[in-house]
Amino acid sequence: MKPDLQSHRPKARGAVTNAVSRYEPVTRHAEADGWDRDDDLPTLRTEVSVERPRSLITYNRSPDLPFDRSINPYRGCEHGCVYCFARPSHAYLGLSPGLDFETKLVARPDAPDVLRAELARKSYKPAPIAIGTNTDPYQPIERDHGIMRACLEVLEACNHPVAIVTKGTLIERDIDILARMARRGLARVGISVTTLDPDLSRRMEPRAPNPKRRLTMIRRLAEAGIPVRIMASPMVPALTDPELEAILDAGKQAGARTASWIMLRLPREVSPLWQEWLAVHNPDRTGRVMSKLRDMHGGRDYDARWGHRMRGTGAYAELVQHRFKIALKRLGLRETAPPMRTDLFRPPAQDSAQLSLF
Template sequence: MSRQTYAMRALGRGSSSNQVSRFERLDRTEEDDGWDAGEPLPPLRTEVSIEVPRSIITYNKSPDLPFDRSINVYRGCEHGCVYCFARPSHAYLGMSPGLDFETRLIARPDAPQVLQRELVARRYKVAPIAMGTNTDPYQPIEREHGITRACLQVLSDADHPVAIVTKGTLIERDIDILSDMARRGLVRVGISVTTLDARLSRLMEPRVPAPKRRIAMIRRLAQAGIPVRVMASPMIPALTDPELEAILAAGKDAGARSASWIMLRLPREVSPLVQEWLAQNYPDRAARIMARLREMHGGAEYDAAWGRRMRGTGPYAEMVAQRFNVAVKRLGLQTAGTPMRCDLFRPPVLPGAQMSLF
């Protein structure tokens, strides 16, 4: 298959290639064999397989993160953001972090039941659970599978705090649960707005709601009494970082209470995918963008060290950080998330178990 034919198949996807997993012994290359005769192949369709998880809460000890546990009910993400730092996780499944990540998805429909079992365990100690830390809980397949909503209901019934990060408008479907949890101080939501430029958004995050629609999401959630944070993430040097102040202002005007930002991260397979995308879409700026990123990571394309991986170091990173600090102060936005209550937690009652008398 020629590169041209393969690219035509990938229309509407963030990645235009499907490099092999780093764990594979053999590589593959695309060559024009002369057989396609310029005829387009059918577009790549989304495939969803089912996984039965033994556990659903993942714990971390990273000082860079404001939480120590998270839930991801889907593997892979149909949103197809070319810059997604979670793409390398697909390599552990024997699939490509490229197109496989956004077309070969895995759903975990038993997650709500597994979550119940983990919350009821004697050794469990309550603390806010994060959703959307790896893949988006409100990506398009949630409409059919409803796993995120079911997990939210488990957490709500147990009075358990949860922090959600998403770009998906499907979160509006769950305003009934979220607004009720907000009244009890049990939820906060972060909406990621990478750019306000609809064309740029469509190029780098092809199946994500348009920027204006995400700002409308912030407004609707805020009007329902749900604490919302506008996330200017990731900031891409010389491409989206000039919009930082405008993104924060739009979020504030829509009702966001707090704000955050993260610089573009290029771990493992993400770097060649982003560089390929830059060469195709912004060849005039590709070298400049990569030079800035290397400047912030000591000459490397990425530095995974704690304290540096999220924002980088050096003059350019410091300048963006200062711009953010000035903007949030001027706009009256908070940088810390809205506190959530942990004292209300009640372990769920499993089906068939005896309920407590007290």
Template sequence: MRTLGRGALSNEVGRFERYGRVCESDGWDNDPDLPLLRTDVAFETARSLITYNRSPDLPFDRSINPYRGCEHGCVYCFARPTHAYLGLSPGLDFETRLVARPNAVDVLRSELSARRYKVAPIAIGTNTDPYQPIEKTHRITRACLEVLADFGHPVAIVTKGALIERDLDILAPMAARGLVRVGISLTTLDADLSRRMEPRAPAPKRRLAMIRVLTDAGVPVRLMTSPLVPGLTDHEMEALLAAGAEAGADTASWIMLRLPREVSQLWQEWLAEHVPNRAAKVMTRLREMHGGRDYDPRWGHRMRGEGQYAEMMAQRFRTACKRLGLAQQAPALRCDLFRVPAQAGDQLSLF
């Protein structure tokens, strides 16, 4: 199989597997007649949908993910290790063997209707992109948004996918009620570098156009300069923020490159293949921020690292945001509009 248009360069088994897997070239790797590695979609019956977290690093305590795996193929994606829980590889499997959850909308409606449920903003897209290409066919994200709109439930969406523009008929009315905010991730303005790091995500110019379309429709957008890669994209921070502000974003955030578990090996393979002259610098900078390790998972450290370099990047971000008029904290979404819609057979209110 040819892996043209994929981010990962290997497909090592996940950390829970008993046996490893070794691929050996037979000399036919570049044969143009070999079939391309295609995307396969399996289906899962979800028993629950809302996932809760207690991380002090995150501005939300709950999220939903309509899909497992992500076809965008971003080689640096911190969510890749979650595919190991399925017995699949965080490498090529993560971006080619996807799982859709077609009953997600029914489960979500049930969970929101529970008497014990207490409303707070739900995040969508924190693990895998809700607007990756398979959403065009399966429309699970759209169905979940329809439920959230019916309930008057606040939602924060993170995506790189231009397909979000399809759902403006839902998002714009929700935004007018203070119920939605969208985060657009922009890692670089270099189209060639983006194509290699994020092979199936929209190009940088297309993502900036998405910001303009959303903000013109009244949907507030946060520009996410994430992840910043030391020694590779860190010099673009100010340019990324300026481009996002010009496109209409009113808020911005940043996260340093994270390499949990299997992501470190996949990332270093990518560096050696695509930017071998930068590989040593990138990894040295990362290890400086994580006490000599590729990654430090501790709360309060994992998102941005520590030390002089990390503080310099934080100062550059604060200075640029102040100059560009970008807020670093968005206004709170409304929670007071939440209501469980009346269902067939419900007793009507007297008032």
């Protein structure tokens, strides 16, 4: 599989191409003229636009997920993880799930105010809010926008529980808030480590912190009393899954209390993007990786059914799960964390021109 020619040089990016989204009626393909144009192409730069959301909390009923609500301060993710299952969501914006997903980002600066208003509704019932389950709230642009920290400030003021998933070192900036919330049973964090190989990580998730740095994040969070989960995700068959035990061991040594794993998922446009990446970076593994994935999904690249999509089925998936269980027992890690508290929740005060009498 040979990727299409580019109009920009995708330096330090995950996706190889910028194929149009599934909703676009027209596709464009560049034709080679015999010249090597890579040195003449401009470097692909990150662009950030602003969105003013009318609502923020997204609810789900998936039995595969341990939460029923989440928020996203940003759309798209500059970390550029080529395997990211959230890439197809960029198609709803009329953008490519390929290079657009990691270069044309959307910040939502009003998110904290919208969140505060939703938590203040009389009908709202508290339950843990997940952040980072779609795009990373601590990706590099958070340094300039600070939307995630402002959302945490809203949640802390309300004593609202939060579960965060990230690869971003910027979470260390917010240890002060998270530590205070953790002491009240209101916060926990999951750190995703896909591989311990820095070279493979650099190619597969080019703008995410390297694996060693992520382990340092776990240590610093744990030392602050914040419960941390080591997430060996996604496991790529015949590429990263041999590292499962080593990743869990490294997480435990860094201070993680719980652990989880998810098999590589290839929904919609992610599959061709992933296969393009394999053809460029690991051509000798392409057939083996895809064969094992298809074996776990009934001959397809991906099976989106509940109960199947996270780990697949069959002998290979069962083997990885068996290895995971043995590693948990050996290391003393848990798969499930204690529930967070919801009884401390107090709705934010609503703005009013009339002063309260009490």
